[in-house]
Every structure is written in C-alpha cells, then in structure tokens.
Amino acid sequence: xxxxxxxxxxxxxxxxxxxxxxxxxxxxxxxxxxxxxxxxxxxxxxxxxxxxxxxxxxxxxxxxxxxxxxxxxxxxxxxxxxxxxxxxxxxxxxxxxxxxxxxxxxxxxxxxxxxxxxxxxxxxxxxxxxxxxxxxxxxxxxxxxxxxxxxxxxxxxxxxxxxxxxxxxxxxxxxxxxxxxxxxxxxxxxxxxxxxxxxxxxxxxxxxxxxxxxxxxxxxxxxxxxxxxxxxxxxxxxxxxxxxxxxxxxxxxxxxxxxxxxxxxxxxxxxxxxxxxx
Ligand SMILES: Nc1ncnc2c1ncn2[C@@H]1O[C@H](COP(=O)(O)OP(=O)(O)O)[C@@H](O)[C@H]1O
Ligand SMILES: Cc1ncsc1CCOP(=O)(O)O
Ligand SMILES: [Mg+2]
Numbered sequence: 001x002x003x004x005x006x007x008x009x010x011x012x013x014x015x016x017x018x019x020x021x022x023x024x025x026x027x028x029x030x031x032x033x034x035x036x037x038x039x040x041x042x043x044x045x046x047x048x049x050x051x052x053x054x055x056x057x058x059x060x061x062x063x064x065x066x067x068x069x070x071x072x073x074x075x076x077x078x079x080x081x082x083x084x085x086x087x088x089x090x091x092x093x094x095x096x097x098x099x100x101x102x103x104x105x106x107x108x109x110x111x112x113x114x115x116x117x118x119x120x121x122x123x124x125x126x127x128x129x130x131x132x133x134x135x136x137x138x139x140x141x142x143x144x145x146x147x148x149x150x151x152x153x154x155x156x157x158x159x160x161x162x163x164x165x166x167x168x169x170x171x172x173x174x175x176x177x178x179x180x181x182x183x184x185x186x187x188x189x190x191x192x193x194x195x196x197x198x199x200x201x202x203x204x205x206x207x208x209x210x211x212x213x214x215x216x217x218x219x220x221x222x223x224x225x226x227x228x229x230x231x232x233x234x235x236x237x238x239x240x241x242x243x244x245x246x247x248x249x250x251x252x253x254x255x256x257x258x259x260x261x262x263x264x265x266x267x268x269x270x271x272x273x274x275x276x277x278x
Contacts, residue, residue: 003190003277007229008269014222014230015265019045023220026060027213028052028081030072030101033206036253037068040210043260044234046217052077057085065220066094066122068213072101072152074108082112086119095122095174095219095227099212102152103133113137122174122224125212127154128161131178135164142167153202158184162191166278175224177215179208183232186278187225194229194273196236198243200252211235214260233271234263 017023024047029037038048049064051057054077061067067089069082089096098121100113117138124134135143142163158180165176169188178184183194201207211231218227238259246252 004275007192007226007275010222010226011230011233011269012265014218014226015044015234015268017221018217021221022047023065023217024049024063025066025068025213025216025220026051026057026064027068027070027216028057028078028085029068029070029209029213032073033209036206037070037210037213039257040260041213041217043257044214044217046214046220048213052081054080054084057081058088061085061088061094062092064094066216067096068099068216069096069116069121070099070101070209070212071109071112072099072209074106074112076108078112079108083115086116090119095216095224097121097123097125097212097216097219099125099209100130100134101126101209103130103137105151110137117171120172120174122172122219123177123212123215123228124168124172124174125177125179125208125215125228127208128156128158128178128180129154131161131168131176132156132164135167138168138171140164140167140171154180158182166191175228177228177232179211179232183236185225185228185232187223189278190225191276191278192229192273194232194236194271196271197239198252200243200246200249201235201239203249204253207235229273230268233273234260234268237263237268237271
C-alpha cells in the first residue's frame with residue numbers, strides 16, 4: 001500500500017473509533033472560545049470537559065485519553081495549573097495538544113510556554129507566526145527570538161513556518177500542525193499539506209482553538225500525525241461545505257458545526273492533501 005493510502009486508512013480508523021467510543025479529552029483553554037471548543041469536540045464524537053484549577057486539571061489529565069492546553073487567556077492560577085498538568089501528561093504517556101496562542105504577549109505566557117518544552121506535546125498546533133515563535137523560544141531551527149506575533153492572528157505564511165514545524169516535531173517526537181489557507185502537518189519525516197476550508201474561518205474566533213481541541217479528541221485514537229491530519233481534514237471539508245450555505249460569519253459557524261457532525265469517515269480521508277517525505 002502507498003503511504004498516502006496508509007494515511008487515509010489511519011484517518012478512517014481515527015474517525016470511526018472516536019464516534020464509537022466517545023473519548024474524553026479534557027481542556028484548559030481560553031475564555032474567549034471555550035464553548036466553541038467543547039461544541040466542536042462533541043460534534044466529531046468526543047466528550048469535552050473544561051477546567052481551570054490545578055487539582056481538577058490533574059484529574060482530567062489522568063481521567064482522559066488525551067488533553068488540550070491552550071494559553072489564550074491566562075490568569076494567575078494557570079501558573080500552578082498548567083505545568084503540573086503537562087508533567088502528569090508527559091509522565092503517564094498521555095498525548096496532549098499545545099496551542100501557543102498569542103505567544104510573545106506577557107511574561108507568564110512566555111514562562112509557561114518555556115516550561116512545556118520537556119513535556120513534549122504529541123501535537124503542537126498553531127498558526128504560522130505562533131509556530132515560528134515557539135521554535136524561537138525553544139531555541140530550535142526556523143524560529144525567531146523576536147516574535148512576529150501581533151496578537152492571535154498570523155503575520156506569516158504557512159510555508160514560512162515549515163523549518164520551524166519540522167524542528168519542533170524533531171524535538172517532541174510528535175506532530176506539528178501549522179494552520180492557514182492551506183495547512184501543513186508534519187511528524188518530522190513526512191509533510192502533509194491539506195486543502196480546503198473557507199475565508200470565513202478567519203472571520204470567526206476559535207477556528208484554530210477548536211481545531212486543537214478536536215485534534216486532542218483524535219489523539220485518543222491515533223498517532224499525533226494522524227490525529228492532527230484527521231482534525232485538519234475534517235475542518236477543511238466542513239469549512240468548505242459550510243461556506244456554501246452561509247450568508248456570513250454567524251451562519252457559517254452554525255453550519256460548520258453541523259458539517260463537522262455530518263462528515264463521513266471516507267469523505268474526511270478523501271479531502272485533498274499532498275504528501276512529501278523529507
Ligand atoms: N483563508 C483561509 N482559507 C481556508 N481555510 C482557512 C483560512 N484561514 C484559516 N483557515 C482554516 O481555519 C482553521 C484555523 O486556522 P487559523 O485561522 O490559521 O488558526 P488560528 O485561528 O489559530 O489563527 C484551520 O482549519 C484552517 O485551515
Ligand atoms: C481572540 C482571542 N484572544 C485571546 S484568545 C483568543 C481566541 C483565539 O482563537 P483562534 O486562535 O482560534 O482564532
Ligand atoms: Mg489560534
């Protein structure tokens with residue numbers, strides 16, 4: 001079988017397993033998009049649980065099949081919550097997804113993101129500027145110390161983050177997903193570029209955050225690379241379909257959740273992607 005077919009078989013398996021087993025992937029995520037993250041996780045067949053406090057995050061790290069950490073809106077309690085959660089996830093071999101939202105803003109965010117380096121997330125998901133900045137913070141190839149991050153939006157092209165993505169995946173041994181008009185997913189030895197989506201995804205907040213939460217759901221049932229590509233593929237397919245029905249961002253978001261829910265395993269696996277072996 002070709003590599004592409006193996007990957008498609010993995011995607012179908014991940015989608016079916018999640019829909020059959022309703023796995024829980026707990027989250028500590030930002031207060032802007034927390035509801036959308038949970039709804040997207042539920043739409044693809046997962047179970048969502050969101051917490052803030054240290055002991056509750058430790059509980060979810062142990063109870064779930066995977067977890068999601070997103071540093072979008074921090075409060076002082078996260079200084080205690082997040083390193084302990086990441087340490088448990090790492091020590092128990094649980095896959096976890098890191099979204100370094102708005103890396104570069106403030107001391108606490110920088111310190112927490114530095115703390116995560118030895119805890120090796122199975123998936124790092126971010127837009128191009130965030131991936132470049134995280135590689136810079138962790139002292140890896142392709143990164144820049146002076147971040148080009150303006151806030152939560154990307155200022156760089158996805159292809160500009162390719163070296164940083166490969167270097168981050170080399171460090172973690174997991175996968176890195178760079179989102180944008182096209183999405184790049186790598187495990188350090190294969191690069192997949194996934195197509196689709198819609199410009200409306202830039203006009204609603206939380207398309208990136210919820211994608212990270214959905215990747216965590218798939219990570220309960222697949223490798224980091226397959227989970228990241230499966231999440232990206234269903235987002236690109238559902239985004240494309242929702243855009244055909246939407247009149248604007250608000251109706252897009254409603255249709256998007258419906259399309260996430262309706263997408264069939266084979267259709268998700270057939271969503272167009274290219275692969276390159278490094
Ligand atoms: N211009 C676009 N065209 C198609 N899909 C897009 C576009 N911009 C973002 N997306 C999709 O939106 C999702 C979130 O990506 P992105 O907006 O880059 O993340 P973030 O919200 O973290 O910046 C991904 O599935 C990506 O493919
Ligand atoms: C607007 C905003 N501000 C802090 S976190 C956040 C949400 C970012 O969501 P996404 O990166 O998915 O667009
Ligand atoms: Mg984001």
